[in-house]
Amino acid sequence: MEKLTRRRALCVLGAPVIAAATGAGLASAGDPGEGMHGMEHGATPGATYGAHAGAAHAGFAGAALVDPAVNGFDPSELVRDFDWGRTRRLASGRVLREWELIAEDKEFQVAPGVSFAGWVYNGRVPGPTLRAREGELLRIRFLNASAHPHTIHFHGIHPSFMDGIPDIGAGLIRTGGSTVYEFDARPFGLHLYHCHAGPLAAHIAKGLYGAFIVDPRQGRRDADELVMVMNAFDTNFDQANEVYAVNTVGFHYLYRPVRVKREEPVRIYLVNILEFDPINSFHIHANFFHYYPTGTSLAPSEYTDTIVQAQGQRGILELAFPYPGKYMFHAHKTEFAELGWMGFFEVEP
Numbered sequence: 001m002e003k004l005t006r007r008r009a010l011c012v013l014g015a016p017v018i019a020a021a022t023g024a025g026l027a028s029a030g031d032p033g034e035g036m037h038g039m040e041h042g043a044t045p046g047a048t049y050g051a052h053a054g055a056a057h058a059g060f061a062g063a064a065l066v067d068p069a070v071n072g073f074d075p076s077e078l079v080r081d082f083d084w085g086r087t088r089r090l091a092s093g094r095v096l097r098e099w100e101l102i103a104e105d106k107e108f109q110v111a112p113g114v115s116f117a118g119w120v121y122n123g124r125v126p127g128p129t130l131r132a133r134e135g136e137l138l139r140i141r142f143l144n145a146s147a148h149p150h151t152i153h154f155h156g157i158h159p160s161f162m163d164g165i166p167d168i169g170a171g172l173i174r175t176g177g178s179t180v181y182e183f184d185a186r187p188f189g190l191h192l193y194h195c196h197a198g199p200l201a202a203h204i205a206k207g208l209y210g211a212f213i214v215d216p217r218q219g220r221r222d223a224d225e226l227v228m229v230m231n232a233f234d235t236n237f238d239q240a241n242e243v244y245a246v247n248t249v250g251f252h253y254l255y256r257p258v259r260v261k262r263e264e265p266v267r268i269y270l271v272n273i274l275e276f277d278p279i280n281s282f283h284i285h286a287n288f289f290h291y292y293p294t295g296t297s298l299a300p301s302e303y304t305d306t307i308v309q310a311q312g313q314r315g316i317l318e319l320a321f322p323y324p325g326k327y328m329f330h331a332h333k334t335e336f337a338e339l340g341w342m343g344f345f346e347v348e349p
């Protein structure tokens with residue numbers, strides 16, 4: 001069985017999918033001639049993808065979804081899934097907010113028929129979007145049910161022994177072990193958490209990460225809120241990614257557009273955790289957004305339709321759609337888009 005290399009993934013996964021999904025809508029990438037030409041480089045696509053590749057060639061759309069029941073999580077649901085944990089008020093009057101995160105080994109599909117032997121927090125990738133309010137006391141109980149040692153390293157401001165790195169504080173949490181991370185919710189903004197065991201690239205690329213939102217004390221104005229974690233998967237362990245996505249499943253939002261309402265404010269919490277490639281990007285079609293880097297200021301820094309993020313960078317996007325219809329969003333690195341990092345907003349009238 002041939003390995004799915006990055007180049008072959010582009011030939012087999014990318015071009016035909018785009019052709020099937022968007023037709024003339026994306027003329028250059030969807031040109032059947034280009035797709036066929038690409039396929040020739042990869043000998044017989046069926047050798048890699050079996051029946052799936054045949055479907056891709058003939059009209060991939062029907063076979064292009066990963067069954068959420070197989071993965072146990074659905075990108076269409078986790079895009080609006082914010083985990084507020086449990087709260088109680090301490091004698092001091094302060095709010096204590098608590099979660100439990102469990103690391104496990106888990107196989108899931110990152111594209112139809114493309115399985116990935118990953119490591120996950122709470123059964124999903126990205127892990128739960130942890131959400132709190134500025135000034136609360138946060139407590140995260142971490143249990144390691146994986147066969148490998150892991151940690152949780154939170155971005156934010158906290159003492160070193162709560163930093164979730166090897167040899168400091170609880171350090172590495174071995175199989176069957178547990179620890180508690182506790183720190184203040186600050187600063188407000190959009191942050192992230194991820195495993196910090198070594199080799200670091202492998203522990204992140206396997207899927208141990210998630211978004212971490214601290215709301216400002218005064219809150220933010222009402223909006224339809226979305227969380228998008230830009231990630232990718234090295235399916236053949238060659239230190240390069242074969243499948244790119246937002247919220248793990250390549251092309252998911254191309255076939256299951258994110259539905260929003262015309263004129264309603266939309267707020268996107270966008271995190272880049274992409275491993276192996278130096279930068280990622282987000283581009284929206286036919287619209288502009290206000291951008292708040294790291295979400296730590298209430299004043300936007302930019303009004304644009306494209307931003308770039310290095311690994312670990314994140315920011316909040318605010319926009320509204322003035323017209324109904326379908327609008328693409330994708331990495332403005334074309335190769336990433338063709339390998340899965342593209343989707344649609346569907347704006348209801």
Ligand SMILES: [Cu+2]
Pocket residue numbers: 149150151195196197203204208
């Ligand atoms: Cu780890």
